[in-house]
Amino acid sequence: MSTWTLIRRNLSRNRLRTILTTLAIAFSIFLVCAVMTLPSVRNTILERSANGLRLVTHHKYGVSFDGIPLAYVQQIRALPHVTHVTHMTWFGGMYAEPKDFFPNYAVDAETIGEVLSDFHIDAAILEEFKKRRDSALVGERTMRKFGWKIGQEVTLRDSPWFNLTLSFKIIGEIPPDSAMAATIFLFPRTYFEEALKPYEAFGATGEITMMMLMVDAPENVPGVITAIDDKFRNSATPTVTETQYSFIATYLSSFDSIIRIVMLVGFLVVAAIVLIAANTAAMSVRERIGEVAVLKTIGFRRRIVFTLLLSEALFIASIGGLLGAGPAYFILNAGKSSWSPFLGPLAMFIMPVSVMIQSLFLAVLVGMLAGVIPSRGAARLNVATALRQLT
Template sequence: MGLLKLLFRNAFRHRLRTFLTVLGITIAILAFGMLRTVVGAWYAGVEASSATRLITRNSVSLVFFLPISYKEKIRQVPGVKEVGYSDWFGGVYKEEKNFFPNFATDAKTALELFPEFIVPEAQKNAFLRDRKGAVVGIKTAKRFGWKIGDLVTLRGTIFPGNWEFVIRGIYHGSQKSTDETQFFFHWNYLNESLKKTAPYRADKVGWFLVGITSPDVAADVAVAIDKLFENSLAETITETEKAFQLSFISMTEAIVVVIQLVSIIVIIIIMAVMANTMAMTVRERTGEYAIMKTLGFGGWHIAALILGESLVIAATGTLSGIALTFPAAKAFGDSLSQYFPIFNVARSTVYMEVAAGLIVAIVAAIFPIWRSIQLRIADGLRRIG
């Protein structure tokens, strides 16, 4: 206890310098934590993917559609439990900035394939009965102030026109990693309109959602589905939901790499600042260390004091940075929920922040410790007075 008290007194002997160093570490750890959380949010869809869901899409590109008739053929493949389908609708609510993911989907099957979307039974039944019914995530509902029974109009971008929907259900995620920003409605509603306005686009879907009996059969089922449609006008590629999500992330891989590099550079910069602080501190106390050696204290005793002081300063800044990461992440996530529907500080991010603070403390103390151990008593005593 006495040693800890001594370390704190030494660390805060030069209060302004220590305060500025702690502030710098706090900001650096906060920035590091936020950047790592952004990277985590980028991969949130991948982490939330189910091992028992496959995605079947056009082998050329996702922008090309598949015939709805493929559904029954896919259902016959051994290992397939359920088949649904979806289209990216791309609707806009009032203004372009009001972005949120919205889909036309096989309503009943979608609710079965995504058990992580929790919809009250009464709302689920009302949604299934209403051709214009829609289900929306709690975050998007709160964002626009929507309630059950509200009439919502989306302006189509991919499918032109003004499309009216009635909010029949609001879902909650069963886990923190569940996306609560989605909006989905009956594919039949979209398809019936297309038959009148654009018949060539009717009876086609963007992708099929395939529920399988076990993750162990995923590879075999994927191969079997794609073989069904070899040499057809619309060949398919079937992959796990995780691989499907990763294909989108790969398009922005350069951005993710840059964010990761910046997070490391932030720590390197604050490491240099911390090293400078410790070097100045040790230089000012050269005479004190010489006297300690005269009294019989060894070099490793002095090394322990320097390292302990470095750890105290770094720990103070690190803990402050970690404490600020959570409210900062919440504010950031709330303001940009349309781009980052899942923005939570992961436990691994906190561990990385702690590790970063520890590395900064140790590296910053190495050179001052080496100088103190090499210090000769006579040279140190010359600095007194």
């Protein structure tokens, strides 16, 4: 028999308790890995969505503040170094419940394929999109979420635009090559304008949410940005033009406080697990106080008793850490694999090795914090007093 046998046998004393404690730590470490990887989701979205040559122009005070005139499109198209311009208008219709949100836009069917070439929409489908007024192109993830099929008719209701309800026929699926493409729902603006005709007197038509344009070369991007915003600076509708990267980053930064809250909750969960594990370790030691007294009686010194008991807590925590961080590493990095479609939002996570190493250290720290007080208490046990309690 070795010291390791003694530790192992002590851990097998109450198998259910050991397994449950290990799983609790594993679960919390998995959660910590996911939480620590959350900021990477933002980077993933940016990397998958943003194109360095693509600019976004919207109202100076933000896309949610107001739209910009459709007439701007022609003016921008005429600027030097601008190769393609398209526009998108937020429709905001719902399919089922408000919580089943997905972005839906009325777009310029003639030009959308030129600017969003990285959506990889089939040329034949784009041609049909131009011809059919009620057609719709839908991101793969939204298709899957609602179980839609190509050719199916769907109705989006309760748009903020005069409570519009419109029906569409899905003619194509947008591959999930970018985060934006995966969920988006696009339909021709001509159809949208037809629906708005009765409200023309209220100024409902002639406005768009934003323009997207392509610049011919990276070195011309700053000049084009300045040219566009200077052009409309003194108009009734001033604009802000930014790279798509900056546009999406600004939008995503609004979620930073939520990410911080989620991270805080994640770490509070770990703190709770530390307390649970500490309680388990304390119970385990308390139940064996007689045995600890015997070990000390036969010559086990304080340091050895402390190490033995702490090793048990560290072992449980380490196994829990491995069971949590290992699967987390594979699941949170499977976004690029063939498993991606089955992972839902987890496909957006990219967990670096450094997070796995930090999580394993955290697991060891959990074991240390949980085990140190009961182990120290047992190691400092007065043998004569403890033995009197045994008899």
